[in-house]
Amino acid sequence: MPGLTNSIIWLVGTLLEGSVLVCALKTKSLRRYLFLNVYMALSFLVSVARFEVLIRWGYTSLEYAYFYFYSDALLTLGLYFALLNLYSLVFDEMKVERYLRLGAVVLLGGTAWFSYAVINQSSHRILSHFAFELSQNLYFVGLVLTYVLWGAILKLRETRTRLIQLVLALGIYFSAFAADYALRNLYPNLQPVFQYLTPTLAWILPAAWAYAFLCVREETRLAPSSLAAVSR
Amino acid sequence: MSRRLIVLFLALLVLVGAMSLKTVVVTHGDGSVIMANGSAPPPPVPWKNGGTPVQVLGNGSAPPPPVPWK
Numbered sequence: 001m002p003g004l005t006n007s008i009i010w011l012v013g014t015l016l017e018g019s020v021l022v023c024a025l026k027t028k029s030l031r032r033y034l035f036l037n038v039y040m041a042l043s044f045l046v047s048v049a050r051f052e053v054l055i056r057w058g059y060t061s062l063e064y065a066y067f068y069f070y071s072d073a074l075l076t077l078g079l080y081f082a083l084l085n086l087y088s089l090v091f092d093e094m095k096v097e098r099y100l101r102l103g104a105v106v107l108l109g110g111t112a113w114f115s116y117a118v119i120n121q122s123s124h125r126i127l128s129h130f131a132f133e134l135s136q137n138l139y140f141v142g143l144v145l146t147y148v149l150w151g152a153i154l155k156l157r158e159t160r161t162r163l164i165q166l167v168l169a170l171g172i173y174f175s176a177f178a179a180d181y182a183l184r185n186l187y188p189n190l191q192p193v194f195q196y197l198t199p200t201l202a203w204i205l206p207a208a209w210a211y212a213f214l215c216v217r218e219e220t221r222l223a224p225s226s227l228a229a230v231s232r
Numbered sequence: 233m234s235r236r237l238i239v240l241f242l243a244l245l246v247l248v249g250a251m252s253l254k255t256v257v258v259t260h261g262d263g264s265v266i267m268a269n270g271s272a273p274p275p276p277v278p279w280k281n282g283g284t285p286v287q288v289l290g291n292g293s294a295p296p297p298p299v300p301w302k
Binding site: 002006009010011012013014017043046047050051054059060061064065068069071072075076078079099102103104106107110111114136137140141143144145148178181185199202 | 235249260292293297
């Protein structure tokens with residue numbers, strides 16, 4: 001069983017996920033950011049269900065392990081679609097939805113195929129290992145896609161503040177986990193710190209998205225920097 | 233080149249980039265599990281490190297269990 005501190009971190013994370021939905025409902029942003037909200041709703045429900053399974057079967061049980069990894073694959077898929085939702089919003093004026101869908105399907109199919117190719121040679125429990133491998137690989141695909149979207153936002157000089165906030169939060173979320181993983185490998189003796197730091201990083205995304213829905217209005221725009229014209 | 237081919241090329245480029253990044257990270261890592269995920273006390277990964285504590289990044293804050301295969 002997790003200790004008291006970890007349980008509190010888990011509880012706060014779950015409440016933050018629920019708060020995203022509440023903020024989106026309050027500001028009538030549920031439909032516009034549908035997949036983001038579906039992902040947060042799924043995260044909230046899975047978190048509650050995991051707690052139920054953990055209480056019933058125990059931390060070291062196979063039931064909890066299978067439930068955790070299958071639900072995690074589902075959530076990572078949800079995060080992938082949330083990211084695609086952000087892509088379609090950034091590129092909505094260019095009328096390229098058809099191509100975005102094609103790219104998304106190819107990328108998801110390619111990731112699934114790659115995951116299957118890897119586990120097919122190394123595991124006899126193909127289905128459960130496939131769900132785990134797909135989840136990991138989609139994480140890296142999401143990481144790269146988020147940085148590509150950052151680049152597109154800069155290139156297109158996007159000014160919609162809420163959209164920028166949502167994408168930046170996702171980038172920081174992915175980057176924080178990558179940095180955390182690197183630091184854990186560099187400083188394995190700091191395990192007592194990382195056992196609390198790593199789960200706390202899961203707060204970043206729901207906290208930032210809740211803030212974006214609650215405090216940044218849809219019509220808010222970033223003011224472009226004023227340029228001083230200097231005569232020569 | 234048609235737009236479809238460009239999209240196909242870009243999607244495959246992202247896939248290759250992501251899988252290369254994963255390979256680099258896993259090669260230089262300690263063998264622990266990486267996922268896009270969150271919280272809780274890290275269990276030992278059963279197939280490596282002889283019980284060295286490992287943290288799992290997971291969606292949500294639920295404690296990650298040991299991997300059931302192997």
